[in-house]
Amino acid sequence: MKTNHPPSPDALLAFDALARHGSFTAAADSLGCAKSRVSQLVKQLELELGTVLVLRNTRRVALTEAGQRLAIHARQLREMLDRVRGDVGNVQDCVEGPLVISSASAFAQFLLVPILSELSNQYPGLEMQLQVENRLQDPVAEGLDFCVRTRNVYDDGLVAKPLGFMRETVYASPGYLAQAPRLEHPEDLCLHRVLYDSSKAPSETVEWALEKDGVYVRMPVRPVLSCNQYSPLVSGAVAGCGLALLPHYVANSFLATGQLVPVLPGWSHDCWPAFLVYPYRHPLPRKNEVFIQHVVPRLRALLAAEPQTA
Template sequence: MKTIPSPDNLLAFDALARAGSFTAAADLLDCHKSLVSARVKALERELGAVLVLRSTRKVALTEAGERLRPHAARLRETMAQARMAVDQTQSDLAGPLTISTTSSLAQYVLGPALSEMAALYPELQLSLQVNNRLQDPVADVLDFCLRSARSHTVHDESLVARLAGYASENLYASPAYLARHPAIRQPSDLAAHRLLVMESEQRDGLLLKKGEQLLRQPVGAQLYLNDYPLRADLALTGHGITLLADYAVARHLQSGELVRVLPDWHCDYWPIYLVHPFRTPLSRKYQTFIDFVLPRVAAALPDNRAQPDSDGRASNTR
């Protein structure tokens, strides 16, 4: 099997063919002339042919060298075009960006930020994938994921997780629902109410926290829901009490459409991360997205206790 010629050796030969001497070729390549000589000799060994006739003052190409010359020139041009293509990708603020997040974060947090960004940067092609499944940006070919992280950790060292802030989850209901049902003064009163929760929350009981006090409150549920927007809609129309993140209820609390149930008790608290593959250096498009979206995500989280530019780890979605 014949040896495939080294690109570095072909580029050295191309520089020699263009410059006419080893010294001038070294100047073109910004290296020592001994390196040019060594690479041309290596190329002759790889191809099994004499390419250059050397003299004390100048070099001349053999017939084989003349036939090789245009191919070496095309390699140089291809390499230059490859560099230009990558440089353009790194510097352009255009083209596709694919982002994944959960249904609740898409509706209440990320969607408005992306809409604003699309209007400001019309050359970008922003694609938002809504998926409550934990996604891997590398395996799923995504540029960014906005994740809720219940376990507070990320296990994949190939990812960068930038901490946007924190969210909390608590119990909410509409005033109309609460007016029609018994008063709720303590966690045990929940047993007499209709809860709209996930199956795991019903099975394990609701974890409630008050200062240092923790308890698992058993609840009964007829309807299991793992989608925040649907939970919010049902709670707003008086169908029961549900768990919602603070970012999902902010405007409903302000309008009085929902009220907090057991306000002294908290249910959960977790960080939210903007996750992307580990890439250095970041392209202009990537860096612009991070600089634009991260502070807006942070501002949309009412219980934000994080610095938007800090790094962290994440692992789970909600």
């Protein structure tokens, strides 16, 4: 009985194999299935289309006029599916096309962008889109290939590769220290101007929590400038505005030029882990694998490095 439903792709591919090979046995061998399965699919096509497609006898199979016309469409379906396989395989294997990466602003500026530039030079077909976001993002919901996360990374649908730890220490410019009161212990912070990271958890008292050799102190500080980004804080410190708590990857280039120097040796603020996070999928596209292989070891080395000195 003829139906209005489109023919089954499996049935059309079985018919294509029959038309090409001329026998149910050969068609079944080419498809890797039983002869009875090919016969069943062809009979299904004849019922769906309401016409005889093949004439059978003990020696050979002949296509009817309707069968000859259908063979053209069945061949086109097979060729289209072959092209799909090739096109998808090329995307999977090629190191080109878009990659969307998210990172907090300071991490992007001081660590990630130079590494991405190096990767781009090696693979000019990559189209990397860097989104600078300080909020926690969901890579799946927001269409990200990768994001750098700190602290909270627990999600069954994500892979989190550890990159290392970030720790803040106190820095100042030589010019500021030359005219400022002594600074030998965290208790001396009350005498100093401070550049304060306002992204920290709010509290009634603005303070710095510092640790050295297992000894913890919390000292109220007097901010002359507050900001939720590292870049303005480091710029203010270089300009001699006051003391700043900074990760070494932010301060390093200024240490190397002598624009900043570390103070309160051995004392540091909070320490927290960083991860490269991405949605789980197997297998990964080749461009994603290349990104991981290039970026992860370099970020690990930079985060493990000791602060530079002038």
